[in-house]
Amino acid sequence: MPPLSAALSTHRRDLLKLIGATSVATGLLPALPARATPQPPAPAPIAPGIVKPLPPEVFTIRGTNAETRFEAFRDTGHLTPADRFFVRNHTSTPRLNENDWRLTVWGGALNGRRSVDFSYGQLRSLPSVTRTAVVECAGNGRSFFTTQQGEAVSGTSWTLGAIGAARWRGARLRDVLHRAGISSAAVDVMPRGLDDDFISGGLNLGRVRRPLSIAKALDDVILAYEMNGEPLPYDHGFPVRVIVPSWIGIASIKWLGDIEVSDRPLESPWNTQFYRLFGAGHPPAGSQPLTRQTLKSAFEIPVGAALEVDRTHRLTGRAWSAAAPVHTVEVSTDGGAHWHRAHLRDAPRRHGWVRWSLPWHPRRTGPVELLARTTDRAGNRQPDRTPHNTQGYLFDGIVRHPVTVVAPG
Ligand SMILES: Nc1nc2c(c(=O)[nH]1)N[C@H]1C(S)=C(S)[C@@H](COP(=O)(O)O)O[C@H]1N2
Ligand SMILES: [Mo]
Numbered sequence: 445m446p447p448l449s450a451a452l453s454t455h456r457r458d459l460l461k462l463i464g465a466t467s468v469a470t471g472l473l474p475a476l477p478a479r480a481t482p483q484p485p486a487p488a489p490i491a492p493g494i495v496k497p498l499p500p501e502v503f504t505i506r507g508t509n510a511e512t513r514f515e516a517f518r519d520t521g522h523l524t525p526a527d528r529f530f531v532r533n534h535t536s537t538p539r540l541n542e543n544d545w546r547l548t549v550w551g552g553a554l555n556g557r558r559s560v561d562f563s564y565g566q567l568r569s570l571p572s573v574t575r576t577a578v579v580e581c582a583g584n585g586r587s588f589f590t591t592q593q594g595e596a597v598s599g600t601s602w603t604l605g606a607i608g609a610a611r612w613r614g615a616r617l618r619d620v621l622h623r624a625g626i627s628s629a630a631v632d633v634m635p636r637g638l639d640d641d642f643i644s645g646g647l648n649l650g651r652v653r654r655p656l657s658i659a660k661a662l663d664d665v666i667l668a669y670e671m672n673g674e675p676l677p678y679d680h681g682f683p684v685r686v687i688v689p690s691w692i693g694i695a696s697i698k699w700l701g702d703i704e705v706s707d708r709p710l711e712s713p714w715n716t717q718f719y720r721l722f723g724a725g726h727p728p729a730g731s732q733p734l735t736r737q738t739l740k741s742a743f744e745i746p747v748g749a750a751l752e753v754d755r756t757h758r759l760t761g762r763a764w765s766a767a768a769p770v771h772t773v774e775v776s777t778d779g780g781a782h783w784h785r786a787h788l789r790d791a792p793r794r795h796g797w798v799r800w801s802l803p804w805h806p807r808r809t810g811p812v813e814l815l816a817r818t819t820d821r822a823g824n825r826q827p828d829r830t831p832h833n834t835q836g837y838l839f840d841g842i843v844r845h846p847v848t849v850v851a852p853g
Contacts (some may be wrong), residue, residue, distance in 0.1 A: 493536020
């Protein structure tokens with residue numbers, strides 16, 4: 445991780461590059477024929493508050509967030525490089541300094557002491573674990589409630605790219621809690637981020653935080669300081685973030701600052717008013733707070749791609765399930781009448797995704813909706829539609845992926 449000043453000057457260099465590009469284009473103007481309307485260079489997309497570059501061929505900007513285009517995974521391996529990893533920010537990325545950083549563990553379920561601090565160095569000197577896990581937003585796929593099911597939902601209109609897989613290295617939350625003196629009375633812990641307070645509908649909801657049961661906290665949660673062998677990038681939680689394998693993305697708090705350890709159940713807006721299922725068919729106060737993600741599959745082909753007729757195309761994509769390793773992926777090129785088993789290119793494992801492929805030799809021109817569906821080893825299979833919830837969480841339905849088969853050009 446570059447020191448703050450270096451990062452700032454990188455940012456300045458990027459700005460200069462933009463300015464440079466503009467003046468080069470301006471310099472060309474006199475040479476253009478008089479009739480041509482000068483086209484200014486397309487501005488680089490900007491999501492307020494995201495530090496890393498967001499090239500338009502990789503990301504779709506959605507408010508303060510950036511979704512990875514699924515076709516941008518095609519030439520990546522099993523792991524998602526940090527520069528292609530989606531960003532979900534409630535506010536904006538803080539540029540923290542690891543030397544000033546402290547993790548404070550506090551609350552009513554610590555033996556004797558009121559709070560215990562860990563420096564970055566102390567956290568890094570604890571035994572480390574490394575594990576591959578996807579981080580997937582609870583709202584990934586949300587837009588399909590509307591486009592496929594005709595239902596209104598609130599929240600960011602993600603397609604399927606609010607997910608990425610990385611190799612995370614860090615300390616076990618369990619070890620940190622034990623070192624802090626957690627008592628047997630603990631029932632919940634609540635990690636909280638150091639990013640700005642989140643304002644929603646004019647109300648200040650405070651800093652992003654969400655409780656976690658003690659059972660999960662002591663199981664497989666890690667406090668990660670590395671992503672794919674490098675220090676965490678600013679946008680993904682530098683210097684330390686929580687990684688909660690198999691749970692919805694909001695559990696994996698970035699820019700971790702403190703953890704409350706409580707002998708009573710904890711609440712925050714992120715487990716009461718958000719991240720429950722609301723609406724018809726759900727209790728008035730919503731379902732239980734969401735924990736585990738669902739299962740999905742996706743094509744690594746641009747939506748609306750033109751594929752030549754009478755040629756063999758290699759359809760590729762990815763599939764994943766939070767409940768169990770992927771068992772099968774099936775693809776239909778005729779609207780669901782026939783399904784073909786795709787070849788799995790990775791050994792299916794929990795918390796990861798698998799790359800899959802299937803050859804396809806279309807013999808007729810025209811529009812086609814490709815379908816993919818996955819089944820996991822626990823027997824879960826993607827349904828034709830997902831029961832509605834007003835905030836559009838946990839979409840798991842089969843997604844129709846339109847392409848066009850065209851005559852040879
Ligand atoms: N402090 C903090 N942590 C956070 C968030 C946030 O806005 N602030 N967003 C959460 C949500 S909703 C998701 S889906 C994941 C996204 O992680 P990423 O941006 O590294 O992809 O981070 C989670 N952790
Ligand atoms: Mo999320």
